[in-house]
Amino acid sequence: MSQTSQPSHRDAESGLVTSAADAVVEFDADAKTALQHVQYFLHGNPAMVPVIILIVSVAVFGIIAGERFFSAFNLSLIMQQVTIIGFLACAQTLIVLTAGIDLSIASIMVLASVVAGKVAVVFGVPSVIALPLGFLVGTLCGLVNGLLVTRLRLPPFIVTLGTWNIFFALLIWYSGSQSIRSQDIEKIAPSLKYFGEHVSVGDAVFTYGSFLMVVVFLVLWFVLNNTAWGRHVYAVGDDKEAAELSGIDTNRLLLSVYAVAGFIAGIAAWVSIGRVGSVSPQSFYDANLDSITAVVIGGTSLFGGRGSILGALFGALIVGVFSSGLKLAGVDVIWQRFAIGCLIIIAVGIDQWLRRVSA
Numbered sequence: 001m002s003q004t005s006q007p008s009h010r011d012a013e014s015g016l017v018t019s020a021a022d023a024v025v026e027f028d029a030d031a032k033t034a035l036q037h038v039q040y041f042l043h044g045n046p047a048m049v050p051v052i053i054l055i056v057s058v059a060v061f062g063i064i065a066g067e068r069f070f071s072a073f074n075l076s077l078i079m080q081q082v083t084i085i086g087f088l089a090c091a092q093t094l095i096v097l098t099a100g101i102d103l104s105i106a107s108i109m110v111l112a113s114v115v116a117g118k119v120a121v122v123f124g125v126p127s128v129i130a131l132p133l134g135f136l137v138g139t140l141c142g143l144v145n146g147l148l149v150t151r152l153r154l155p156p157f158i159v160t161l162g163t164w165n166i167f168f169a170l171l172i173w174y175s176g177s178q179s180i181r182s183q184d185i186e187k188i189a190p191s192l193k194y195f196g197e198h199v200s201v202g203d204a205v206f207t208y209g210s211f212l213m214v215v216v217f218l219v220l221w222f223v224l225n226n227t228a229w230g231r232h233v234y235a236v237g238d239d240k241e242a243a244e245l246s247g248i249d250t251n252r253l254l255l256s257v258y259a260v261a262g263f264i265a266g267i268a269a270w271v272s273i274g275r276v277g278s279v280s281p282q283s284f285y286d287a288n289l290d291s292i293t294a295v296v297i298g299g300t301s302l303f304g305g306r307g308s309i310l311g312a313l314f315g316a317l318i319v320g321v322f323s324s325g326l327k328l329a330g331v332d333v334i335w336q337r338f339a340i341g342c343l344i345i346i347a348v349g350i351d352q353w354l355r356r357v358s359a
Contacts, residue, residue: 039353039354039356042350042354043354047298047299047308047310047311047314049299049311049347049350049354050297050298050299050311050314050315050318051314053297053314053318053343053347054314054317054318054321057318057321057322057325058321060325061321061322061324061325061326061328061329064325064328064329065325065328065329068328069324069325069328071203072201072202072203072204073203073204073205074324074328075204076201076203076204076205076206077205077324078317078320078321078324079206079210079317079320080205080206080207080209080210080275081320081323081324082294082316082317082319082320083207083209083210083213083271083275084109084209084268084271084272084275084284084287085287085290085291085294085316085319086213086217086294086312086313086316087109087213087216087264087265087267087268087271088105088106088109088264088265088268088287088288088290088291089290089291089294089295089298089312089313089315089316090213090216090217090220090264090309090312090313091105091260091261091262091264091265091268091291092105092261092291092292092294092295092312093295093298093300093307093309093311093312094220094233094257094260094261094264094309095156095257095258095261096237096292096295096300096301096302096304096307097224097233097234097237097300097304097305097306097307098233098236098237098253098254098257098304099236099237099240099303099304099305100149100156100254100257100304101156101157101160101292101302102145102156102160102258102261102288103157103160103161103164103288104141104145104160104161104163104164104166104167104288105160105261105265105287105288105291106164106265106284106285106286106287106288106291107163107164107167107168107171107288108137108138108141108142108167108262108265108266109138109265109266109268109269109272109284109287110168110171110269110272110281110283110284111137111138111141111167111168111170111171111174111269112134112135112137112138112141112265112266112269113134113269113270113272113273113279114171114174114175114279114281115133115134115137115174116130116131116133116134116137116192116269116270116273117130117180117185117189117192117273117279118174118175118180118279119133120188120189120192121180121184121185121188121189121192121279122180124188127189127191127192130189130192131191131192131270134266134269134270135263135266135267136266137266138262138263138264138265138266138267138269139259139262139263139266140262141163141167141262141265142258142259142260142261142262142263142265143255143258143259143262144163145159145160145163145258145262146254146255146256146257146258146259147255148163149254149258150250150251150254150255151251164288171281172281175279175281177281178281179278179279179280179281179282180278180279180280181278182277182278185273185277185278185279192270192273192274192279193273193274193277194208194270194274195207195208195209195212195270195271195273195274195275196208196209196273196274196275196276196277197274207274207275208274209271209274209275212267212271213271213313214313216264216267217309217310217312217313220309221308221309221310224309229253229256232248232253233253233257234305234306235248235305236248236250236253236254236304236305237303237304237305237306238304238305238306239305272284290319293315293319293340293344294312294315294316294318294319295307295311295312295315296315296344296347296348296351297315297318297319297343297344297347298310298311298312298313298314298315298316298318299311299314299315299347299350299351300312301351302348302351318343319340322336322339322340322343323336323340326339
């Protein structure tokens with residue numbers, strides 16, 4: 001029995017014989033337009049989208065606001081301002097990568113800060129016990145979300161919309177709507193404000209919380225890109241059914257993702273006390289939406305399975321750059337929010353455009 005052979009031809013210049021299929025592939029590669037090459041490149045490197053937007057934003061606002069924007073103090077201030085949003089965006093990215101979303105992440109953080117603050121300052125428990133208790137509260141809240149999503153198979157949007165209100169009600173009840181003053185923290189449990197301390201490098205001022213945020217991002221970047229757990233996170237977000245068929249325990253994985261997100265929110269609770277200087281049950285009321293903004297602008301797809309944890313960091317920085325640049329340019333706060341809203345829509349549009357690339 002003879003095998004069917006593909007038609008071939010000899011290249012006139014090189015003399016090499018190539019198959020018709022190879023010629024078609026070569027023709028298709030040459031047929032791509034410059035825009036398609038950019039599309040394919042960005043599809044394979046999603047973190048480059050926010051990097052490009054960040055560079056362009058810095059250049060534009062540097063021209064508009066001048067030297068004030070490029071001052072070391074202002075640039076370091078942007079880093080300080082996005083620290084809490086960066087932490088929450090880090091946690092939010094993990095969940096969005098699994099095709100979920102967490103509307104309760106800010107309430108988890110504030111609840112953890114209230115628990116740790118009240119236990120340490122009001123009840124006089126040492127900080128070495130009070131702070132881990134805050135981490136535990138954050139982790140347990142994340143587990144509650146994960147259990148509702150996996151065991152009851154409820155949509156993450158609905159689950160976290162409900163727990164957002166539940167956790168907020170609990171923190172108001174537990175705190176009695178009372179803040180813990182900075183003076184009391186300083187007197188009884190000063191270690192709660194540790195990550196609010198800063199170090200100066202010339203005119204730049206960096207808080208310890210900002211350094212910790214960068215470390216957390218780098219650790220999670222390594223985990224997502226170099227461990228089986230990280231690869232499973234992407235696999236579940238890309239196609240949950242296919243991941244199950246390949247042997248991944250998707251429910252267990254989702255539980256771990258929500259728990260890790262809650263733990264990160266617990267860490268953010270400690271950093272937020274240092275950032276604000278006090279413990280307030282009313283603080284960061286819209287931080288959950290800001291975290292989603294940073295994730296979307298950072299290039300992580302809301303459909304799951306595609307994105308970079310570092311993109312969320314760049315997304316948070318982009319929001320900070322826009323807010324600082326527009327403020328220095330004298331733009332009203334209303335139009336600052338307008339600009340951020342436009343940026344979100346543009347980011348989602350870019351995501352849809354990149355998703356059209358065939359695998």
